[in-house]
Amino acid sequence: MSVQQFLEEQNLKVQDLHHNITNASWMAQTTGEKEWAQKVAEAQTEFRTYFSNPEALDAIENFLKETDVSELERRQLETLQKTFKENQLPENTLKELSQLSAELNHMFNTYEPEVNGKKLSANDVRNILINSLDLQERENAWKASKEVGKVVEEKLLTLIKVRNEAAKAVGYANYHEMAFKNQELDREEIFSIFQKLVDLSDSTYRQLKHQLDEELAAKFGITVSDLRPWHYVDPFFQEAPATEKTNLDPYFKDQDIEKLTADTFAAMNIPIDDLYAKSDLNPRSGKNPTAFCTDMDRNGDTRVLCNNQPDAYWMGTMLHEFGHAAYFKYLDRELPYILRSPAHTLTTEAIAMLFGKMTENKEWLETFLKLENDRLETLAPALEKFEQLKMLIAGRWIITFVFFEKELYENPDQDLNALWWKLVNEIQLVNPPEERDHPDWAAKIHFTLAPVYYQNYLLGELTSAQLHQYIKTEVSEQFFNPTVGNFLNEQFFKPGSKYHWNEKIKRATGQSLNPQYFVDAYCR
Structure with a gap:
């Protein structure tokens, strides 16, 4: 044969x-x-x-x-x-x-x-x-x-x-x-990059985390040392809490977030609204309570599951998941089926993250949410600082998960509950609950649904930072236009997994994955 x-x-x-x-x-x-x-x-x-x-x-x-x-x-x-x-x-x-x-x-x-x-x-x-x-x-x-x-x-x-x-x-x-x-990943290289990110961000993270803790302690009438995981806005401390200045929820209260999502991608000449027909976007009992995107047949049937509410979180989630969906939809269907998928999980996460962050982006808020210039000028500095805190919190959370998962597989019989809270405390700087011996780590569905996947979120963020900077300097200062959409379509979506993921990044941005772009953007 x-x-x-x-x-x-x-x-x-x-x-x-x-x-x-x-x-x-x-x-x-x-x-x-x-x-x-x-x-x-x-x-x-x-x-x-x-x-x-x-x-x-x-x-x-x-x-x-x-x-x-x-x-x-x-x-x-x-x-x-x-x-x-x-x-x-x-x-x-x-x-x-x-x-x-x-x-x-x-x-x-x-x-x-x-x-x-x-x-x-x-x-x-x-x-x-x-x-x-x-x-x-x-x-x-x-x-x-x-x-x-x-x-x-x-x-x-x-x-x-x-x-x-x-x-x-x-x-x-x-x-x-x-x-x-x-996954074509070098373990030693990836863990070295992640440890380096912890080291390079340490001073900035500690400063911003301390400011956050002081604000939360004042809000709840307790001391900073009394703060525990339930004083933050996410059960795993994956996210930064919005302040009064950065809380965008009121702006979405009466908005149609499905239309805003469709308008975003349509403005870039990569429409996705036709994918709504088979997607499942509203909450109900029995369905998966989180969000994901799946390519059903690598031939146009791409679906998103969400549990939408009219708030900033679900607006960002819709943009994130339909970032995945756009990637899947615009893969070159002339490619052999085996290669008709993203170059790597990290490359599709990069696109999803690129779009998911746009709810705090001044250009997006002006173009699609129609916020007035005076309001934007007031919001912009606070949102920029908020995005930095969000990225550092998200990065530390991902590294916590990734470091834990490696040790989990190397020795699943150790005291995993103690290991979990040790890493949470050392990396995220979150105080563990007292006298708690409970498998809190196991409450994260990714250990089951997507094993040894989580590193791709942070690798996606690194790729996203590099790609965004390249677009701004080499493609278009304005992001939401057909020029950028066509660039993403031709250079990122269409080639599928025709190339190794790092070759793909190099072809799109002129260089292999370089974590320095993330460091420059968020660790200053």
Whole structure:
């Protein structure tokens, strides 16, 4: 069989297997019905079983040795090779991995915490942490948001150990090491970059965090030393709380955030409003309480799940998720199916983050929210400082998660609760609750839904900073216009995964990923 025939067969098979997973997963995430969670497990098992074929892996590795293979063919073979290598496992192991993952996702999607007999949605918890001055109510809501950790802990640790066993069976020390390798990421390099970001941002972060803590202590009538995780606006301290000056929620109270999102992308000649028809944007019981975007078929059926409310958080989330969606929609459909996806998770996160931050962008507020110039001139300096704090808080949170996850896979039997709060305290500078031995770490769905993924958020932020600076200096000073949209479409979206992610960044911006742009923007 020629390499052309082999790849043609693989593309058709991968397309079929991929669509089975995305269809079942979408139904599971939007209905919360257990039968769909089971169908996800079955579809994932079928996918993994297909890729466990050692003869196909041998064929790929032989083709890669040939000298007359084109670059496009080589890229497809390398992509297939990674997937086949990680699935060279017994069928019962593959089935167990898929089953455990599906069961855990169902548990997360359907769990509703309670306080005094009242069920709280994720939006309810968020609203309490943003708005309530009742310290007991805040503490109760925060603790309730963590209860799912206790519910899933045992099964999640089982899944982590099965993942590790599977990785060892195909030649890796643990699942974390295998995942980095298959994502074309150098673990030593990435962790070195992240530690360097902690060091370079330390002085600025400590100064801004201290200012924030003094403001919160005054707001709640307590001392800074009394601050605990429930005094911040996010259960994991992922976000900076808006001040009176930077609270944009009132500006969105009567706005149609779906229209604002559509208008943003339309102004750049990359319209996405046609994707609303199959998306699921409003909150209801049973569906996934967070937000995500999925490319159903790599042929135009791209969908977003949100739980919208008319506020700044969900406005930013819509822009973020439809940043993903624009990337998926405008991939070159002439590419082979295997390459018709983003160059890397970090490159699609870069686009999502580029757009998600626009709610604090002066040009966006003027163009789409129609804020008057006088108001903008008052808002702009405070929003610029707010964005810096947001980025540093988000960066520290991501690094906390990433450092913890590495140690989690290296030794899942250690005292994980103590490790979690040690890292939260050292990196995020958040005081742990007293006498608490609870799996708060396990309440974060990414350990289940997207294992060894979180580093891509920060890598996406680094890429976003580099891309934004390049656009401003080399493409257009104004962001929301067709020139910028066409640049993103041609240089970032269309090539798909035709190139290695760092080659893609270099082709788009003139240089490989350079963290200095993020440092210059936010660590000053």
